[in-house]
Amino acid sequence: RLLRIGLIPGDGIGREVIPAGRRILEALPSSLGLRFEFADLHAGFETFEKTGAALPDRTVDVLRGECDGALFGAVSSPSKAVRGYSSPIVALRKKLDLYANVRPVKSVRGDAARKPIDMVIVRENTEDLYVKEEKTFDRPESEGGKYAEAIKRISERASSRIATMAGEIALRRQKIRESSPPGSSIHERPLVTITHKSNVLSQTDGLFRTACRAALSAPEFAGAVAVEEQIVDSMVYKLFRQPEAYDVIVAPNLYGDILSDGAAALVGSLGLVPSANVGEGFAIGEPCHGSAPDIEGKGIANPVATLRSTALMLEFLGEEEAAAKIYAAVDASLEEGRLLTPDLGGRATTEEVVVDILKRL
Amino acid sequence: RLLRIGLIPGDGIGREVIPAGRRILEALPSSLGLRFEFADLHAGFETFEKTGAALPDRTVDVLRGECDGALFGAVSSPSKAVRGYSSPIVALRKKLDLYANVRPVKSVRGDAARKPIDMVIVRENTEDLYVKEEKTFDRPESEGGKYAEAIKRISERASSRIATMAGEIALRRQKIRESSPPGSSIHERPLVTITHKSNVLSQTDGLFRTACRAALSAPEFAGAVAVEEQIVDSMVYKLFRQPEAYDVIVAPNLYGDILSDGAAALVGSLGLVPSANVGEGFAIGEPCHGSAPDIEGKGIANPVATLRSTALMLEFLGEEEAAAKIYAAVDASLEEGRLLTPDLGGRATTEEVVVDILKRL
Numbered sequence: 236r237l238l239r240i241g242l243i244p245g246d247g248i249g250r251e252v253i254p255a256g257r258r259i260l261e262a263l264p265s266s267l268g269l270r271f272e273f274a275d276l277h278a279g280f281e282t283f284e285k286t287g288a289a290l291p292d293r294t295v296d297v298l299r300g301e302c303d304g305a306l307f308g309a310v311s312s313p314s315k316a317v318r319g320y321s322s323p324i325v326a327l328r329k330k331l332d333l334y335a336n337v338r339p340v341k342s343v344r345g346d347a348a349r350k351p352i353d354m355v356i357v358r359e360n361t362e363d364l365y366v367k368e369e370k371t372f373d374r375p376e377s378e379g380g381k382y383a384e385a386i387k388r389i390s391e392r393a394s395s396r397i398a399t400m401a402g403e404i405a406l407r408r409q410k411i412r413e414s415s416p417p418g419s420s421i422h423e424r425p426l427v428t429i430t431h432k433s434n435v436l437s438q439t440d441g442l443f444r445t446a447c448r449a450a451l452s453a454p455e456f457a458g459a460v461a462v463e464e465q466i467v468d469s470m471v472y473k474l475f476r477q478p479e480a481y482d483v484i485v486a487p488n489l490y491g492d493i494l495s496d497g498a499a500a501l502v503g504s505l506g507l508v509p510s511a512n513v514g515e516g517f518a519i520g521e522p523c524h525g526s527a528p529d530i531e532g533k534g535i536a537n538p539v540a541t542l543r544s545t546a547l548m549l550e551f552l553g554e555e556e557a558a559a560k561i562y563a564a565v566d567a568s569l570e571e572g573r574l575l576t577p578d579l580g581g582r583a584t585t586e587e588v589v590v591d592i593l594k595r596l
Numbered sequence: 597r598l599l600r601i602g603l604i605p606g607d608g609i610g611r612e613v614i615p616a617g618r619r620i621l622e623a624l625p626s627s628l629g630l631r632f633e634f635a636d637l638h639a640g641f642e643t644f645e646k647t648g649a650a651l652p653d654r655t656v657d658v659l660r661g662e663c664d665g666a667l668f669g670a671v672s673s674p675s676k677a678v679r680g681y682s683s684p685i686v687a688l689r690k691k692l693d694l695y696a697n698v699r700p701v702k703s704v705r706g707d708a709a710r711k712p713i714d715m716v717i718v719r720e721n722t723e724d725l726y727v728k729e730e731k732t733f734d735r736p737e738s739e740g741g742k743y744a745e746a747i748k749r750i751s752e753r754a755s756s757r758i759a760t761m762a763g764e765i766a767l768r769r770q771k772i773r774e775s776s777p778p779g780s781s782i783h784e785r786p787l788v789t790i791t792h793k794s795n796v797l798s799q800t801d802g803l804f805r806t807a808c809r810a811a812l813s814a815p816e817f818a819g820a821v822a823v824e825e826q827i828v829d830s831m832v833y834k835l836f837r838q839p840e841a842y843d844v845i846v847a848p849n850l851y852g853d854i855l856s857d858g859a860a861a862l863v864g865s866l867g868l869v870p871s872a873n874v875g876e877g878f879a880i881g882e883p884c885h886g887s888a889p890d891i892e893g894k895g896i897a898n899p900v901a902t903l904r905s906t907a908l909m910l911e912f913l914g915e916e917e918a919a920a921k922i923y924a925a926v927d928a929s930l931e932e933g934r935l936l937t938p939d940l941g942g943r944a945t946t947e948e949v950v951v952d953i954l955k956r957l
């Protein structure tokens with residue numbers, strides 16, 4: 236099988252980690268029968284400064300017309316609002332209808348300093364406040380002065396399909412567990428936790444909640460997947476206190492964004508946490524970290540999030556065996572713990588970690 | 597000075613902790629020259645079930661017309677949406693224009709298990725998605741089906757006044773630090789961190805950010821208070837990883853809600869964390885925890901959050917000396933660590949903890 240992969244390094248350390256994704260794909264054993272072609276594509280703040288477009292049409296066209304999947308690095312947010320600039324990854328998610336943002340967060344086995352964590356955050360990726368429909372109103376001071384409004388939009392359809400995806404992921408995780416040695420997982424049965432704030436937002440988050448409940452009571456899940464729900468603020472609380480309690484979390488866009496950063500903190504570094512933006516037959520792997528201007532150019536960015544994102548992309552393109560090989564190589568390197576980048580308290584460079592993981596493939 | 601205090605226990609453990617607030621006010625040394633009168637008031641889900649109103653007019657009228665401040669316990673959120681029911685505390689905040697929700701989070705000195713934490717979250721309390729302007733639209737399935745929208749509203753005025761409050765709190769904390777023995781605080785100089793998500797919400801959160809910046813560059817703060825900003829998702833990340841880095845955090849309503857639960861998890865229990873809903877000349881103390889149906893009626897709810905909320909209310913009514921006495925009594929009890937409720941790993945009852953703290957006044 237030939238897979239055509241778009242490479243969008245973006246800004247900052249995005250450019251230092253995306254090449255690692257390419258290298259691990261090229262290093263996969265030929266016995267898997269996979270071949271790769273790559274397309275170098277642009278997006279980000281630097282692209283905006285050069286061309287006036289943060290997400291050039293060509294990038295979207297090539298992804299749409301010529302690619303099966305992609306890897307996206309990171310983009311800088313300008314420190315002041317810049318006219319005409321807006322985040323290319325948010326735009327890309329909507330343009331390609333990549334409706335799910337899947338973020339697995341797992342602690343390294345044997346890391347005694349941390350609680351065992353093995354969860355997946357399944358974040359709705361196209362609506363909520365991310366529709367970015369905003370308006371500013373200029374009233375005279377005497378009438379209250381200037382204000383701005385944004386729309387938070389939640390549809391039954393998007394909520395339902397993200398919940399279905401969460402249910403499917405819960406079942407898939409259960410299948411993997413069942414074929415693994417006993418005791419290798421902290422979970423016994425599949426659980427989906429629905430996140431919302433329907434005690435305040437009874438219509439929008441209320442719709443998210445009921446649509447998720449309805450989707451998860453479909454015959455394929457009923458009985459097989461336990462369903463619970465939790466209000467987002469108390470979820471952040473419990474995430475810190477009992478992270479081991481979560482298996483699959485389904486959340487509207489913004490809560491998913493916030494929860495996944497919280498979960499990343501629990502496993503020790505954003506540099507470990509992958510994500511995939513998933514639509515029908517297309518997936519973009521994207522490390523959860525940002526462009527990290529503070530360490531840009533030093534060659535010490537953690538490549539693990541990108542390598543895991545590459546595996547996650549393969550998983551959603553149906554290449555589970557290849558994905559499993561990458562996960563195993565990354566896990567083995569982390570469990571040995573000899574070569575760690577500074578975000579994990581080590582002194583290794585990006586290059587050293589990549590080489591170590593490639594060796595273990 | 598006579599202070600008239602409304603008591604609104606609400607539901608669940610609210611009824612077990614609010615009496616502790618009353619008792620500590622009555623136990624304050626008479627040398628402070630304070631007298632108290634109390635009004636028992638109703639609100640909450642049980643009140644709704646009995647009377648059809650979650651927040652009876654009488655409660656609002658008495659608070660407005662006859663009280664200087666109040667203590668609010670907690671209310672249950674029904675597990676399914678209930679027609680006509682909506683949160684009375686959200687309504688109260690808006691009706692009394694209690695525009696600031698102030699949530700100090702501090703770790704117990706000598707708790708080696710935890711990082712030192714000493715921050716105050718200053719949450720805007722009247723707008724953002726809490727304006728609760730929602731609509732549901734029923735499109736035919738072929739046109740996309742049902743969806744709902746909520747308005748997120750951010751005004752320059754509310755953002756500016758919450759930032760001013762944050763700046764004032766930062767200065768007040770600095771004054772207290774300067775009169776305390778060296779080394780008793782983890783902070784050296786006042787810092788306000790502005791939270792937002794303006795990389796996605798450039799107009800609403802963008803307005804919050806610029807209004808906060810403008811307010812904090814007023815002469816009273818310029819030079820004296822350092823100002824930084826952080827995007828909400830990465831803030832949750834850093835909150836878990838480096839909580840000691842925060843002094844005063846200013847946030848729009850919803851982010852403040854989420855961040856304060858996260859911060860509470862860091863100090864070990866929501867049962868420790870107080871809040872005050874503050875307006876011009878009025879303050880409602882409110883423990884950050886909920887009605888906790890799981891422990892209701894067992895007599896083991898942690899009264900500390902309520903006792904600290906009582907002190908916080910006094911602080912905002914200008915009675916800093918009385919407040920300091922309560923804080924000191926609570927801190928002494930926690931530092932000794934002999935009588936702890938189960939949320940802190942102990943076996944003490946609410947009553948035992950209250951008695952112990954009253955003794956130390």
Ligand SMILES: CC(C)[C@H](C(=O)O)[C@@H](O)C(=O)O
Pocket residue numbers: 322324325492795796829
């Ligand atoms: C960069 C930003 C627009 C983005 C988001 O909010 O989705 C990021 O935080 C993420 O989680 O991928």
Ligand SMILES: CC(C)[C@H](C(=O)O)[C@@H](O)C(=O)O
Pocket residue numbers: 434435468683685686853884
């Ligand atoms: C009960 C709920 C409406 C409330 C809120 O969201 O403000 C609570 O979470 C709080 O923080 O006081």
